[in-house]
Amino acid sequence: MARRLISPAAACRGCGFVNAGFLGAVSSSHSAKFVGKRTSCSVATEPPPAATEKPEMDAPKEIFLKDYRKPDYLFDTVDLQFRLGEEKTIVTSKIVVSPGVEGSISAPLVLHGCDLKLLSIKVNGTELKGKEYTVDSRHLTISTPPAGVFNLEIVTEIYPQLNTSLEGLYKSTGNFCTQCEAEGFRKITYFQDRPDVMAKYTCRIEADKTLYPVLLSNGNLIEQGDLEGGKHFALWEDPFKKPSYLFALVAGQLGCREDSFVTCSGRNVTLRIWTPAQDLPKTAHAMYSLKAAMQWDEEIADAILPFGFATCQVFGLEYDLDLFNIVVVPDFNMGAMENKSLNIFQSRLVLASPETATDGDYAAILGVVGHEYFHNWTGNRVTCRDWFQLTLKEGLTVFRDQEFSSDLGCRTVKRIADVSKLRIYQFPQDAGPMAHPIRPHSYIKGAEVVRMYKTMFGASGFRKGMDLYFQRHDRQAVTCEDFYAAMCDANNAQLPNFLQWYSQAGTPTVKVSSSYDPSSQTFSLKLSQEVPPTPGQPVKEPMFIPVAVGLVDSTGKDMPLTSVYSDGTLQTLSSDGKPVFTTVLQFKKKEEEFIFKNVPEKPVPSLLRGYSAPVRLDSDLSESDLFFLLANDSDEFNRWEAGQVLARKLMLSLVADFQQQKTLVLNPKFVDGLRSILRNTSLDKEFIAKAITLPGQGEIMDMMAVADPDAVHTVRNFLKKELALQLKDDLLAAVTSNRSSEAYTFNHDSMARHALKNTCLAYLASLNEPDVTELALHEYKTATNMTEQFAALAALSQNPGQVRDDALLDFYNKWQNDYLVVSKWFALQATSDIPGNVVNVQKLLSHPAFDMRNPNKVYSLIGGFCGSPVNFHAKDGSGYKFLGEVVLQLDKINPQVASRMVSAFSRWRRYDETRQALAKAQLEMIVSANGLSENVYEIASKSLAD
Numbered sequence: 001m002a003r004r005l006i007s008p009a010a011a012c013r014g015c016g017f018v019n020a021g022f023l024g025a026v027s028s029s030h031s032a033k034f035v036g037k038r039t040s041c042s043v044a045t046e047p048p049p050a051a052t053e054k055p056e057m058d059a060p061k062e063i064f065l066k067d068y069r070k071p072d073y074l075f076d077t078v079d080l081q082f083r084l085g086e087e088k089t090i091v092t093s094k095i096v097v098s099p100g101v102e103g104s105i106s107a108p109l110v111l112h113g114c115d116l117k118l119l120s121i122k123v124n125g126t127e128l129k130g131k132e133y134t135v136d137s138r139h140l141t142i143s144t145p146p147a148g149v150f151n152l153e154i155v156t157e158i159y160p161q162l163n164t165s166l167e168g169l170y171k172s173t174g175n176f177c178t179q180c181e182a183e184g185f186r187k188i189t190y191f192q193d194r195p196d197v198m199a200k201y202t203c204r205i206e207a208d209k210t211l212y213p214v215l216l217s218n219g220n221l222i223e224q225g226d227l228e229g230g231k232h233f234a235l236w237e238d239p240f241k242k243p244s245y246l247f248a249l250v251a252g253q254l255g256c257r258e259d260s261f262v263t264c265s266g267r268n269v270t271l272r273i274w275t276p277a278q279d280l281p282k283t284a285h286a287m288y289s290l291k292a293a294m295q296w297d298e299e300i301a302d303a304i305l306p307f308g309f310a311t312c313q314v315f316g317l318e319y320d321l322d323l324f325n326i327v328v329v330p331d332f333n334m335g336a337m338e339n340k341s342l343n344i345f346q347s348r349l350v351l352a353s354p355e356t357a358t359d360g361d362y363a364a365i366l367g368v369v370g371h372e373y374f375h376n377w378t379g380n381r382v383t384c385r386d387w388f389q390l391t392l393k394e395g396l397t398v399f400r401d402q403e404f405s406s407d408l409g410c411r412t413v414k415r416i417a418d419v420s421k422l423r424i425y426q427f428p429q430d431a432g433p434m435a436h437p438i439r440p441h442s443y444i445k446g447a448e449v450v451r452m453y454k455t456m457f458g459a460s461g462f463r464k465g466m467d468l469y470f471q472r473h474d475r476q477a478v479t480c481e482d483f484y485a486a487m488c489d490a491n492n493a494q495l496p497n498f499l500q501w502y503s504q505a506g507t508p509t510v511k512v513s514s515s516y517d518p519s520s521q522t523f524s525l526k527l528s529q530e531v532p533p534t535p536g537q538p539v540k541e542p543m544f545i546p547v548a549v550g551l552v553d554s555t556g557k558d559m560p561l562t563s564v565y566s567d568g569t570l571q572t573l574s575s576d577g578k579p580v581f582t583t584v585l586q587f588k589k590k591e592e593e594f595i596f597k598n599v600p601e602k603p604v605p606s607l608l609r610g611y612s613a614p615v616r617l618d619s620d621l622s623e624s625d626l627f628f629l630l631a632n633d634s635d636e637f638n639r640w641e642a643g644q645v646l647a648r649k650l651m652l653s654l655v656a657d658f659q660q661q662k663t664l665v666l667n668p669k670f671v672d673g674l675r676s677i678l679r680n681t682s683l684d685k686e687f688i689a690k691a692i693t694l695p696g697q698g699e700i701m702d703m704m705a706v707a708d709p710d711a712v713h714t715v716r717n718f719l720k721k722e723l724a725l726q727l728k729d730d731l732l733a734a735v736t737s738n739r740s741s742e743a744y745t746f747n748h749d750s751m752a753r754h755a756l757k758n759t760c761l762a763y764l765a766s767l768n769e770p771d772v773t774e775l776a777l778h779e780y781k782t783a784t785n786m787t788e789q790f791a792a793l794a795a796l797s798q799n800p801g802q803v804r805d806d807a808l809l810d811f812y813n814k815w816q817n818d819y820l821v822v823s824k825w826f827a828l829q830a831t832s833d834i835p836g837n838v839v840n841v842q843k844l845l846s847h848p849a850f851d852m853r854n855p856n857k858v859y860s861l862i863g864g865f866c867g868s869p870v871n872f873h874a875k876d877g878s879g880y881k882f883l884g885e886v887v888l889q890l891d892k893i894n895p896q897v898a899s900r901m902v903s904a905f906s907r908w909r910r911y912d913e914t915r916q917a918l919a920k921a922q923l924e925m926i927v928s929a930n931g932l933s934e935n936v937y938e939i940a941s942k943s944l945a946d
Contacts, residue, residue, distance in 0.1 A: 065386075065388045068385075068386055068388070070100055070101070070196070071100045071192055071194065071196060071197055072099075072100045072101075072107040072109070073097050073098065073099060073100050073107075073109050073145070073192065074097070074098050074099070074100050074197065074199075075095050075096065075097060075098075075192065075197055075198075075199040076096040076097075076098055076149075076199055076200070077095070077096045077199055077200050077201075077202075078093060078094070078095050078199045078200070078201045078202075078244075079093070079094040079095075079201075079202045079203075079204075080092070080093050080094075080189075080201065080202065080203045080204070080247075081093075081094075081203075081204045081206070082169075082203070082204070082205045082206065082207075082249065083206045083207075084160075084176055084205065084206065084207040084208075084212065084251055086161070087159075087161070088157050088158070088159055089157070089158050089159070089160055089169065089176075090119070090155065090156075090157055091155070091156045091157075091158060091169075091188055091189045092153065092154070092155045093152075093153070093154050093155075093156075093189045093190075093191070094151065094152070094153045095151070095152045095153075095154075095199075096149065096150075096151060096152075097109070097145070097149065097150050097151070097152050098148070098149045099147075099148065099149075106144070108141050108142060108143050108144070108145070109141070109142040109145045109152075110139055110140075110141050110192075111139060111140045111141070111142075111154075111190040111191055111192060112138065112139060112183070112186035112190065112191060112192065112193040113135075113138065113139060113140050113156075113186050113189075113190040113191075114138065114168075114183075114186045114187045115158070115159075115163075115168075115187050116156045116157070116158060116186075116187070116189070116190065117156060117157040117158070118135060118140065118154070118155075118156055118190070119155040119156060119157055120153075120154070120155045121133060121140070121142075121152075121153070121154050121155075121190075122151075122152070122153040122154075123142070123145065123146065123150055123151070123152055123153075124146065124150050124151050125151065125153075128142070131143070132144075140154075140190040154189055154190050156188075156189050156190065158187070158188060160176060163187070164853060164893045164894055165894055165895060165896065166179055166331060166332065166333045166855070166894060166896070167179050167180075167183075167184040167187055167333070167896065168180065168184040168185065168186070168187025168188050169187070169188050169249065172329065172330070172331035173329070173330055173331060174211075174252060174253065175212075175250065175251065175252030175253070175254070175329065176207075176212065176249065176250065176251040176252060177249075177250050177252075177327070177329050177331075177332075177344060178247065178248050178249045178250070178339075178344075179332065179333060179334070179337060179344070180244060180245045180246070180247050180248070180339075181245040181246070181337060182245055182387055183245075184245070185244035185245060185247055188247075191244055192244075193244055193245075194243070194244075194386065195243040195245060195383055195384050195385065195386060195387065195477055196243070196385045196386060196477040197243060197244065198241040198242055198243050198383070198475070198477060199241055199242070200237075200238060200239065200240070200241050201218060201219070201237075201238045201242065201247060202222075202235065202236065202237045202238075203217035203218065203235070203236045203237075203238075203247075203249065204233060204234070204235045204236075205217060205233060205234050205235075205236075205249060205251060206227060206231055206232070206233045207231060207232070207233075207251050208230060208231055209226065209230055209231060209232040210230060211253070212251040212252055212253070213232075213253060214250070214251065214252055214253065214254045214256075214274065215232070215233070215234035215250075215251050216234075216236075216248075216249065216250040216251070216274070216325055216327065216342055217234070217236035217238075217247075217248060217249050217250075217342060218236060218238040218242070218246070218247065218248055218339060218340045218341050218342050219236050219237050219238030219239060219240075219321065219340065219341055220236065220237055220238075220239070220321065220322065220323060221234060221235070221236055221323070222235045222236065222237045223235040238340055238341070239321075240320070240340060240380075240381065240475065241475055242340050242380060242383070243383055243477065246338070246339050246340050246380060246383075247339065248337070248339030248340075248342040248344060250274070250327045250329075250342070250344065253276070254274040254275060254276065254277075254327070255274070255275060255276065255277035255279075255280045256272050256273065256274050256280075257272070257273045257275075257280050257283045257284070257287055258270065258271065258272050259271045259272075259287050259291065261290075261291050261294050261295075261319075263294075263298065263318045263319060264298045264299060264318055265318060267318075267319075267322065268322070269294075269319055269321070269322055269323065269324055270322060270323050270324070271287065271290055271291070271324050272323070272324070272325050272326070273286055273287055273290075273325075273326045273327075273328065273350065274325065274326065274327045274328065275327075275328035275347075275350065275351070276328075279328065279347070279351050281353065282350075282351035282352055282353050282356070282357075283328070283350060283351065285352045285362055285365055285366075285746065286326065286345075286350040286351075286352070286365055286369055289365055289366045289369035289370060290324070290326070290369050290373060292366070292370070292404075292408065293369060293370035293373040293374065293404060294319055294373065296314075296370070296404050296407065297314075297315050297317045297318075297373070297374060297377075297400075297404075298314065298315075298316065298317065298318055299314050299315075299316035299318075314463075315377075315400070315463070315466060316463075316467070317376075317377045317470075319376060320376070320381070321341050323341060324341055324343075324373075325341060325342045325343070326343045326344075326345055326350065326369075326372075327342065327343070327344050327345070328345050328346075328347050328350045328351065329344060329345070329346065329347065330346070330347045330819065330854065330856070331853065331854055331855065332344065332345070332346040332855065332856075333855050333894065333896050333897060334346065334855075335349050335368055336349055336368050336369075336371070336372050337372070338371075338372045338375035338376070338379055338380060340376070340380050341376075343372045343373070345368070345369075345372070346855075346856060347819075347820060347856075348361065348820050348823065348856060349364060349365055349368045349369075350365060350369070351820060352365055354743075354744030354784075354785040354786065355785065355786060356786055356815070356818055356820060356821050357786055357820075358786050358787040358790055358791075358824075359746070359750070359751045359754050359755070359787045360787075361786075362746045363405065363409070363751070366404075366405060366408065367401050367402075367404070367405045368401070370400075370401045370404045370405065371397055371398065371400075371401035374397050374400040374401060374404070375393065375397050377470065378393055378396045378397045378400060379393035379394075379396075379397055381470070381474055381475060382469070382470065382473045382474060382475070382476060382478060383476075383477045383478075384477060384478070384479075385477040385478055385479050386477075389478070389479050389480055391445075391446030391449070391480065391502070392446075392478065392479065392480050392482075392483055394446055395445070395446020395447045395448075395449060395450050396446070396447075396450050396483070398444065398446065398447035398450075399447040399450040399451055402414065402418055402447060408748075409748045409751070410684055410686055410687065410748055410752070412636040412637055412640070412684070412687055413684065413686045413687055413690060413752075415610065415611065415637050416637060416640050416687075416690050417690075418447070419611045419637075421444060422444050422445065422448065422614060423699055423702075424696060424698060424699060425444060426444045426445050426507075426614075427507050427616070427702060428698065428702050428907060429906070430445075430505065430506050430507040430534070431506070431507065431532065431534075431702070431907075432906050432907040432909075432910075433535055433906055433907075433909075433942050433943050433945060434903065434906050434939070434942060434943070435505040435506055435534035435535060436505050436534075437501075437502060437503050437504050437505045445614055448611075448613070448614035449501045449502070449614070452498075452501075452544075452546050452612070452613060453465065453487050455546045455548065455584060455610075455612050455613075456493075456495060456546055456584065456586075457487065457491045457493070461490070461491045462487070464490040464491060465486050465487035465488075465490040465491060466486075467490070468486040468487075468489060468490040469482070469483055469486035469487070472486060473486075480499075480502045481499065481502075484498065484499060484502075495544050496544055496588050497541065497542055497543055497544040497588050498544040500541055500542075500543045500544065501543060501544070504531060504537065504540055504541065504543065505534040505535075505536075505537055506531045506532050506533075506534045506537070506540065507531070507532075507614065507615065507616055508529050508530065508531045508543050508545065508613075508615045508616070509529065509530050509531075509532070509615065509616045509617075509618055510527060510528070510529050510545060510547070510587070510608075510613075510615045510616070510617055510618065511527070511528045511529075511530075511618045511619070512525055512526070512527055512605075512607055512617065512618070512619040512620065513525075513526045513619075513620045514526070514605055514619075514620060516599070516602040516603070518601075518602070521597070521598055521599050521600055522595050522596060522597055522599060523551065523595070523596040523599040523602070523603060523605075524593060524594070524595045524596075525549070525585075525593070525594045525595075525596075525605065525607075526591070526592075526593045527547065527585075527587050527591070527592050527593070527594070528590060528591045528592075529542055529543065529545060529587065529590060529591075529615075530590075531543065535942075535945070542588060542589050542590045543588075544586070544587075544588045545587040545588070545613045545615060546584045546585070546586060546587070546612050546613055547584065547585040547587050547607065547608055547612060547613065548582055548583070548584050548585075548608060548609035548610055548612035549582065549583055549584075549585055549594075549605060549606065549607055549608075549609065550581055550582045550583075550605075550606040550609055550633075550634070550635060551596065551599065551603035551604070551605055551606070552603055552604045552605075552606055552628070552629065552632060552633060552634075553601060553603055554601060556628070556631070556632030558581040558582075558634050559581070559599065559600075559603055560574075560579035560580065560581060561573045561574075561579075561580045561581065561582075561583050561596060562574065562580075562597060562598045563596070563597045563598065564583065564585070564594050564595065564596050564597070565594070565595040565596075565597065566585070566592060566593065566594045566595070567589075567592065570597075581634070582606075582609055582635070584612065604621070604625050604628055604629060605619075605621070606629060606633050606634075606635055606638050607619055607621075607638070608638070608641075609635040609637065609638055610635060610637050610638075611637055611641075621645075623646065623649075623669075626642045626643075626645055626646050627642070627646070627669065627673055629642040630642040630643050630646070630673055630677075631673075631676065636687060639691070640687065640690055640691050643673065643674075643677070643691050644695055646670060646673065647670070647694055647695050648695050648699070648700065648703065650667060650670055650719070651694070651695065651700050651712070651715055651716065651719065652700065652703060652704070654715040654718070654719070655700070655704070655708065655711045655712055655715050658711045658714055658715055659708065659711055664715065664718050666718075666719065666722045666723070666726075671722075671723065671726050671727065674691075674692050674723065674727065675727055675730060677691045677692060678692060678727065678730045678731075678734065679730065684752055685738070685752035685753055685755065685756040686748070686751060686752035686755045686756065687752075688756055689752075689755040689756045689758075689759040690755075692723075692759060692760075692763075693759060694716060694719055694720065697709065697712045697713055697716055697869045697870070698869060700712045700715075700716070701869065701910070706910070706911065706912055707873075707910045707911050708912070709869040709870050709873040709911075710870065710875070712869070713833060713869065713870040717766070717833075720763060720766045721766050721767060723763060724763040724764055724766050724767050725767060727763070728764065728767075731760040731761075731763050731764050732760075732764065732775075734756055734757060734760040735757050735760050735761050735764070735775065735779075738753045738754075738756055738757035739757070740753065741784075743784075744784065744785040744787075754787045754788060754791070757788070757791075758787070758788065758791035758792075758795075761775070761776060761779060761791060761792065761795045762791070762794065762795045762798070764776070764795075765795035765796060765798055765799070766798055766799075768798075768799045773796070773799075773803060776792050776795045776796050777792075777796065777803070777807070779791075779792040779795075780792035780793055780796060780807060786821070789811075790824060790828075793807055793808070793811055793828065794828055797828060797829070797832060798832075798833075798834075799834075800834045800835075808825070808828075808829065811825060812825055812849075816849065819849070819857075820856075822849045823856050823857055823860040824860070826844060826847075826849075826850065826857060826860040826861040826864065827860040827861070827864040828864075829841070829844060829861075829864075830844070830860065830861045830862070830863075830864030830865040830867075830868070831864045831865070831867050831868050832868065832871075833868055833870050833871065835871075836871070836874075836878075837865070837868065837871045838865070838871055838874065838878045838879050838882050841861065841862075841865045841882065842882060844861055845861070845886075852889065852890060852893055853893055853894070855894065855897045858890065858894075858897055858901070859897075859900075862883070862886055862890075862901055863900065863901065863904075865879070865882070865883075866883065866901065866904035872904065873911060873915060875914065875915070877915075877918030877919075877921075877922075880905070880915075880918050880919050880921075880922045881918075881922065883901060883902075883904060883905070883922065884922035884923075884925055884926055886901065887901050887902045887926055887936060888926060888929055891929075891932060891933050891935075891936050892931075895933030895934070895935040895936060896935055898933065898935060898936050899933070899935035899936050899938070899939050902923075902926060902936050902939045902940050902943075903939050903943075905919055905922065905923050905940070905943050906939065906942070906943045908920060908923070908943065920944070923940050923943055923944050924944065926940045927940045927941050927944065
């Protein structure tokens with residue numbers, strides 16, 4: 001049963017895009033998107049208490065999906081007036097209120113509020129007094145509102161300069177900024193702060209013209225001008241109804257990069273990216289990304305476009321206003337926010353230059369700028385009815401940004417990256433105390449569910465479903481069932497059990513066994529599925545799982561598939577005479593058998609091609625089968641997957657050997673397999689880099705009954721060094737052959753060359769031999785772009801010693817004035833596996849470049865440390881103690897960020913008894929702290945629960 005604790009601190013996938021080293025945070029991306037929050041709320045007669053004086057709160061209560069009810073009242077229009085000041089801000093809201101249901105209503109009007117000082121409240125121009133309304137720490141209630149439509153006016157006083165939570169309206173680095181998803185608007189004024197209350201907004205902003213020359217809000221600029229006393233104003237109008245979480249305001253001293261885009265219907269749209277003037281040169285790539293996203297999302301007949309799309313995934317979605325603004329801010333809890341026509345981004349997801357940003361940064365900017373733009377339709381024009389439906393907008397929009405990035409790069413490599421993220425972040429959560437169905441808040445897994453619709457209905461069928469969805473629900477707040485109905489109705493089909501993906505938590509495990517009968521020339525696949533129990537859901541029903549399958553013959557070629565028999569039905573796989581080489585099996589029972597007819601020889605099955613469903617696969621493929629697929633599978637994702645399965649099995653076997661104090665020995669067939677990949681010039685270089693990369697420590701620990709960080713770390717290091725030793729000549733050749741003196745260009749060929757070179761350099765540096773150390777130093781010193789320089793620094797930093805220390809110091813001295821590059825420097829040291837790294841991280845907390853109030857730096861340093869299994873899970877508990885102390889300190893500043901940090905404790909029961917006791921002690925210390933925020937309380941208490 002879907003439920004959540006009051007209340008969500010949600011934001012869009014871009015908002016969840018935090019440091020990749022932090023296992024509790026996605027998302028790249030991305031999670032930690034929808035954590036509970038327990039913000040101290042009070043009715044203010046004076047400025048609210050400072051962050052260090054938060055009162056103790058009652059335990060939050062759970063909210064259930066089954067208890068959803070439509071609002072008693074609707075808001076038709078909302079006129080906001082802001083008088084921005086240095087000590088306080090006055091907010092006036094004028095709202096046209098109408099009954100939520102037909103006929104008269106006697107229900108009270110209940111408005112949400114937090115950290116507000118109420119100055120006045122009027123109904124139809126008459127000020128309310130005494131018992132006509134009540135105010136408590138969370139609500140303003142009008143006991144007997146007028147019947148029918150009426151006007152409501154509320155004046156509040158707020159204190160953005162004291163708002164370190166970075167929710168609602170806050171002031172940071174001299175600028176005013178808002179973040180209202182999920183429940184930040186209630187920190188601005190009293191309101192029905194829920195996504196199904198949609199209204200048309202106007203916003204008038206008044207401020208000192210010298211301090212705040214730029215005044216921005218949603219929609220179109222209607223009027224602007226000067227006022228007495230050195231002030232000025234701007235009046236904005238958004239013609240489209242929206243929920244309050246999409247409201248945005250920015251005021252400050254900002255420069256602007258301006259461009260334009262002509263839509264498919266011929267409208268000219270002005271595009272502006274606002275940032276401090278000195279950073280404007282670094283916004284060129286973000287503007288490119290925005291224009292590429294706008295073009296990709298439209299209906300275009302010609303697939304060969306100026307941006308170079310090879311296969312254009314079109315949605316026929318044209319931008320609907322004449323202005324699109326992006327604002328860049330350094331202090332932001334998330335990565336970005338899709339506010340209607342006024343997107344707000346954290347600096348590192350907009351600013352880029354070859355000297356300061358890596359290929360990964362450029363790719364992230366492309367994806368997240370696209371993601372936030374795509375929200376204009378999937379999230380803004382059609383929004384979610386309640387926060388249990390969050391995956392409806394986030395999962396759908398993540399799918400769209402994945403497709404967008406795939407069309408601008410290598411589709412296979414992008415698919416590998418997305419699936420890796422799912423396994424690293426989502427699967428462990430599915431197996432822990434924070435397990436939940438994709439309703440309310442899994443957008444990584446939610447994107448995979450959207451992808452399954454496309455897998456079942458094909459590109460044209462998926463497009464028909466999307467068209468019907470927008471036709472039915474434009475400017476509405478809807479549910480996951482609405483999306484399902486549109487997809488099925490558009491294709492005149494049903495998907496039995498499919499809705500289980502929205503309501504059932506956990507990751508299904510699909511077991512596959514195969515057999516071949518030469519006499520009848522039939523090949524059988526027996527499938528079974530199991531979804532493990534999760535908190536609140538001990539018994540699970542079978543899921544609808546699309547399993548894409550191909551059969552590979554002894555020569556390595558795909559077999560044509562003619563027919564398959566299942567559940568008493570024989571299905572012919574080709575209706576137009578063209579051979580079919582991959583088919584999608586509709587697996588919807590606990591156990592099911594599929595029999596392929598007319599199979600002339602025993603094949604090797606290629607299962608779950610393209611990763612057609614977000615499941616764990618347990619097949620009877622032998623080691624020789626996997627090596628065969630690694631060398632021959634036409635599905636490149638499964639070719640990579642075969643190598644990963646082999647690596648995981650090898651690593652688990654070696655972990656067992658290490659635990660039994662046996663000598664570690666590397667299987668020579670595994671070395672030969674990687675050597676053949678390295679030498680295969682027909683393969684994409686970025687694919688090769690992915691294929692020779694070992695599974696991460698977290699992924700291996702996730703497969704163990706009792707996670708052993710020390711054993712996994714030792715085994716992975718052993719494998720890395722042995723592979724480097726035995727493949728040294730090939731690795732050196734790859735480094736040398738992929739050097740380039742050309743100017744930096746962000747394109748797939750350059751990224752692929754960098755990826756292969758840098759992966760090989762990391763392998764070589766693990767040897768810690770003088771010649772490869774000199775090689776890494778040479779690459780560091782001669783690098784002409786951040787991608788190669790930072791990769792060389794990372795390679796050098798693997799090994800403790802003077803070379804490492806000197807390189808890190810040199811890098812900081814060079815880049816100390818660029819805070820985004822310094823954040824990379826923090827992250828590199830925080831994620832290091834060198835012994836006893838907690839001491840170094842503790843020292844970095846006092847570094848002059850570190851600021852606990854800046855979420856990006858917190859994610860880089862503290863979140864990065866949590867992503868180092870061997871140090872965070874140190875046997876002496878030093879890593880746990882460090883995080884416990886930091887969480888309490890951070891909670892007093894920014895509860896939302898603190899809750900992301902504490903989620904690193906959520907799977908403490910996966911470890912040995914000693915580690916369990918140490919982690920549990922820290923969680924108990926946290927939940928017993930006075931004045932703890934709801935954010936941290938929810939995560940910590942859930943983690944402690946049986």
